[in-house]
Every structure is written in structure tokens, then in C-alpha cells.
Amino acid sequence: MKTDLKGLNALETEQWAVDKGLEPYRGRQIRHWLLNRLARSCDEMQNLPKDIRALVMEKALIAPIEEVKTLISEDGTRKYLFRLHDGHLIESVLIPERDHLTICISSQAGCAMGCRFCLTGKGGFKRNLTPSEIVEQVIYVKRSLSDPERLTNIVFMGMGEPLANYDAVVRALGNLIAADGMNFSHRKVTLSTCGLVPEIEKLGRDTTVNLAVSLNAADDETRSSLMPVNRRYPLSRLIQACREFPLPNRRMITFEYILIDGINDREEDARRLTGVLSGLRAKINLIPLNAASGAEMSPPPMERILQFQEILADRHFTAMIRKSKGRDILAACGQLTGTYEVGGRRSEVRGQPCLAAKAPSSINQETKLLGLRSSSFIQELSR
Numbered sequence: 001m002k003t004d005l006k007g008l009n010a011l012e013t014e015q016w017a018v019d020k021g022l023e024p025y026r027g028r029q030i031r032h033w034l035l036n037r038l039a040r041s042c043d044e045m046q047n048l049p050k051d052i053r054a055l056v057m058e059k060a061l062i063a064p065i066e067e068v069k070t071l072i073s074e075d076g077t078r079k080y081l082f083r084l085h086d087g088h089l090i091e092s093v094l095i096p097e098r099d100h101l102t103i104c105i106s107s108q109a110g111c112a113m114g115c116r117f118c119l120t121g122k123g124g125f126k127r128n129l130t131p132s133e134i135v136e137q138v139i140y141v142k143r144s145l146s147d148p149e150r151l152t153n154i155v156f157m158g159m160g161e162p163l164a165n166y167d168a169v170v171r172a173l174g175n176l177i178a179a180d181g182m183n184f185s186h187r188k189v190t191l192s193t194c195g196l197v198p199e200i201e202k203l204g205r206d207t208t209v210n211l212a213v214s215l216n217a218a219d220d221e222t223r224s225s226l227m228p229v230n231r232r233y234p235l236s237r238l239i240q241a242c243r244e245f246p247l248p249n250r251r252m253i254t255f256e257y258i259l260i261d262g263i264n265d266r267e268e269d270a271r272r273l274t275g276v277l278s279g280l281r282a283k284i285n286l287i288p289l290n291a292a293s294g295a296e297m298s299p300p301p302m303e304r305i306l307q308f309q310e311i312l313a314d315r316h317f318t319a320m321i322r323k324s325k326g327r328d329i330l331a332a333c334g335q336l337t338g339t340y341e342v343g344g345r346r347s348e349v350r351g352q353p354c355l356a357a358k359a360p361s362s363i364n365q366e367t368k369l370l371g372l373r374s375s376s377f378i379q380e381l382s383r
């Protein structure tokens, strides 16, 4: 079986080289090609002799995912559909911001958490992604950009619950932020969870990336009705884990609160929320439900959303109303399904990327336009 090199850390890659009869520095060279130079084929590894390239080609898996199709939203957001080696489909979303790009990546094919407002959850769980399948989403998208340096921010908010695939996600994080890996700043990487308490505690010990918690209710009854995970880890335990989460200076935990008409949007919900988060270094992102993500539910009217925000602001909480980008291509929060169902019609997935996906320079134009549009909730998280 071929070795999945993008899932190995620096020492393991050196050891792999030694096991193949090479000097350890060859391992470092190969790692540099894969994670820094974004190589997707051995032919690109120009400072390696031909025989070593042939050996890498024979013994290592270099490109664990393939692009099936890319859609571009009218707001410039791009949704990539990738096929894994066993045929499962996952999605990544590239979001243009005023001065940088953010990528939203998947950690699982599907999701087992069953949140009521989420299309990914409705599709069920297929399998965990490997570390290299997680890292490769960033490599692939970064490679496709005319100015790869503009991609500075990563959010784990795509398909799946990242903390339910803990070991692979932490291993992938290692390669994303390592100086000899992809070298993203840990301050610009955010992991969002629905609230797996033991793994939140572990994450605080194992990494220094940002934490976001999908909260969505301030009482157990409502939260359990929206998110089955709350029956296992009720609010008191979740909030206690957040209080104990080690936060570097001036960092906060982001709490996402999807506002749903008649379910969690009353004045008393807002007041209760301020009580639950009292004393925490927290900021709150209010996200009106994306209608397509939960057919039987709808977002509240804007007046009520503003009222909700005002109650939080009156009690000195930073609370931003976030409009998700990419709604027209089902790339917004809770809309990722691994299919292309747009406007109620499922489009055929072909083996070729769409033409638009081959024109990366257009993203710069789109980004300029976006500077005038309302901000997205991922934009706030990824600063």
C-alpha cells in the first residue's frame, strides 16, 4: 500500500525516507515539495534525482483527492466538490474577503451529529477523512489561485464535526501550521465544534488554534431539540469546558448562534444567552438560518434579529449579525451536502472541472466587488 505522505509529520517523513534507503534530508526535501511548494506530482520535484522521483511515485500517495466540479457564487464564493479515492464526495468553500481569502474545509464525509438545521447532518455519516485528505483541500485550492499568498485563513466549518475525527484533525492541523509544513498562522485557523466536551478539553492542550462553538440555544431543552449532542453534553458541561479552554492573550471563543424563527429568537432567549456566557471571553455571531438548510424552519424577520442583537449589546457582548456567503450555490453554513443541488434541481456531476474554475484571476475582481458587500460570519471568525 502506498504511504500517504501529506499525513506524516516531519520526523515520520524523514523516517519514511530512511526506510526506503535514502538520506533523512531527502525526506525533508519531499515534505517541502508537498506542503510548501504544493506539488501534486513527483515530476514537479526538480531537485530530486530521477530515481528518487520514481521511488516516491511508486511508494507514496501524492494526490489523495480529485476535483469533480467547482461552482462560483454571484458573490465570488467558490464551492469545490472533491471525490475521495473510495468515491465519497466532500466539499470545500473558498471565501473572498476584502484583503485575503478564507478556506472552509471538511473533516468528514457527511456527519453523524444530526443537527436539525443542517443539510450535511441530514445526509448522514459516510466516513472520517484522513489527515492528508484534510490538508489536500487547502493544497488543491491554494494551487489553483493566481496569488496563493492571499489564502491566509482556514476554518474547519465544512462537512463533518472536526472533533469527532480528533486524531486526524489534530495531525492535519500540525501540517497546516508547522513552519516546515504549510506555515499558516495558528491565529488564523479556527475549528468549529457542535460541543464535544472531552475533545474540547484535549484540543486546548494539543493546539493553539481558535475555537468556535456552535451554540444555537441558551437552554438545554431548546438546544437538545436542535442538536442531539446536547443530550450527551448539556450546556453546563459545554460552558464549563469553554471557561477552562486556555485562551492566549486577547483571544476570544466565538459562539455561533443560528437564529430560527419562533424557536430560539425570543427576547428571553437573548437574555438567557447573556447569562450563560457571562464572564467568558466571548464574541457572538448571529446567523439568520439559511432557509435551504432546514426546510421546516425559517429565519426570523430582521426586526427581531436586530432586537436580539441589541439585548446582547446592552449587556456589553460583541454580537455581529453574519450573512453567510455563497447561498446561491448552497455553499453557506449548513448547506454542504456533497452534491450539487441548486434551485431544487440536482445537477449532474461530471468528471471535469467547470470552465470558471480554470479562471482563478477572476477572484481578484470578485473580491473588489465584495469589499462593498455585507460581511460574512466566516469573515469575522477568520480575522
Ligand code: SF4
Binding pocket: 111, 112, 113, 114, 115, 118, 119, 120, 121, 122, 158, 159, 160, 161, 194, 214, 334
Ligand atoms: S452543523 Fe456541523 S456538527 Fe451539526 S450536523 Fe451539520 S456538519 Fe454536523
